[in-house]
Amino acid sequence: MYIKRYLHDQILTHLKNKDGLDRVLLLYGPRRVGKTTLINQLIKDCSLKSKFFACDDPETRDLLSGISLAKLKKLVDGYDLLVFDEAQRIAEVGTMLKLLVDYVKGKRIIVSGSSSLDLSNRISESLTGRKITFLMYPISLAELLAEVGVDNLLVETDRGMRFGFYPYLYKLKEDKDIEDYLLELSQDYLYKDVLEYQHIKNPEQIRRLLVALALQIGQEVSFTELANTVGVDQKTIMRFVDLLEKSFVVFRLQAFSRNLRTEMNKSRKIYFYDLGVRNALLKNFNNFELRNDKGQVWENLLIVERMKRDAMKR
Structure with a gap:
C-alpha cells in the first residue's frame, strides 16, 4: 500500500x-x-x-x-x-x-x-x-485516513500502537515479519549515527538507556535514576539523550506552566518518535487491550500525532 x-x-x-x-x-x-x-x-x-x-x-x-x-x-x-x-x-x-x-x-x-x-x-x-x-515523521494517522478511510482508521490505529508507523511495514502482511523488521531496526541500525559520530564502540550502554526510556514514557525522567540504571554518570546520560534526540529516536517534552520560571525548572518527559521501535526495545508487541502499559502507549501516540499534525499545518 x-x-x-x-x-x-x-x-x-x-x-x-x-x-x-x-x-x-x-x-x-x-x-x-x-x-x-x-x-x-x-x-x-x-x-x-x-x-x-x-x-x-x-x-x-x-x-x-x-x-x-x-x-x-x-x-x-x-x-x-x-x-x-x-x-x-x-x-x-x-x-x-x-x-x-x-x-x-x-x-x-x-x-x-x-x-x-x-x-x-x-x-x-x-x-x-x-x-x-x-x-519527516513516520506515517501519521491523518495520512492513513486519506488512504484507508474512516471505517478502517481504528484498525490502523490499533495496529500502529503495536507496530508503529514506519512505511515499510505496510508492505508486510504477517505479524512475524513485522516484528522481525522492527527488532532489526531497533538494534544498532536505528542509532548508527550516534555510534559513528561519537565513536562509541560498545553500544550496550545506549541500548540499556533506550530500554529504560521505553519503560518510562509518560513519566517525568530523572537523569540520576537513569544513570544508576545504565551504570554511567549523569553527564553521560544527558549526552546520550541529546544524541538520541538529534538522531530522531526520542524527543523531550517540557512540562507546561503559565509561569515561565516554573516551566524552566520543571522536569521533562521523553517520548519515542515511533511506538513500534519502543515496543521492539521491550520485545512486547501485544495487542492494545492485552497491554499493561496502555496509558503510556496511548499518551505517546497522542503526543507524537499532535506533533505530526502541527508539522502538516506549516
Whole structure:
C-alpha cells in the first residue's frame, strides 16, 4: 500500500516556484522513515532534469568531499535539481552547498539526512537564511485516513500502537515479519549515527538507556535514576539523550506552566518518535487491550500525532 506523504506537496510547491531557486530544501527524519522514497517520487513529479547523489556510497563521498568549485560546476552542469541523499556522510558538506548556492545559480537543491548531529551545525553556519527545513515523521494517522478511510482508521490505529508507523511495514502482511523488521531496526541500525559520530564502540550502554526510556514514557525522567540504571554518570546520560534526540529516536517534552520560571525548572518527559521501535526495545508487541502499559502507549501516540499534525499545518 502506497501512502502519500504530506511533505510531498509542500516540497513540490517549493520546487516548482521561484522561492525554491538557489536555496537548500533540507529534509531530516529518522532512518527508514521514507525520505529517499519521497525524494524519488518528487523527482518524478517535478519534471526537472535531476542529478541524484547517494552519499552513503563511498565513491560518491570521495567525489564530493573537498570538491573544488570548478569541478563542482562541471559535475552539476545541465541539471536543474540536485539531490544529496544522506548528506551528513560528506566531509565539508556545508562548504560544498555554500559554493553551489553562491556561485552555481539557477539550481534547486534537496539535501536529506537521518541525523542532525553534525549536518545541522555545518549547514546552519554556511546557509543562514538560504535553507528551508522539513522534518519527516513516520506515517501519521491523518495520512492513513486519506488512504484507508474512516471505517478502517481504528484498525490502523490499533495496529500502529503495536507496530508503529514506519512505511515499510505496510508492505508486510504477517505479524512475524513485522516484528522481525522492527527488532532489526531497533538494534544498532536505528542509532548508527550516534555510534559513528561519537565513536562509541560498545553500544550496550545506549541500548540499556533506550530500554529504560521505553519503560518510562509518560513519566517525568530523572537523569540520576537513569544513570544508576545504565551504570554511567549523569553527564553521560544527558549526552546520550541529546544524541538520541538529534538522531530522531526520542524527543523531550517540557512540562507546561503559565509561569515561565516554573516551566524552566520543571522536569521533562521523553517520548519515542515511533511506538513500534519502543515496543521492539521491550520485545512486547501485544495487542492494545492485552497491554499493561496502555496509558503510556496511548499518551505517546497522542503526543507524537499532535506533533505530526502541527508539522502538516506549516
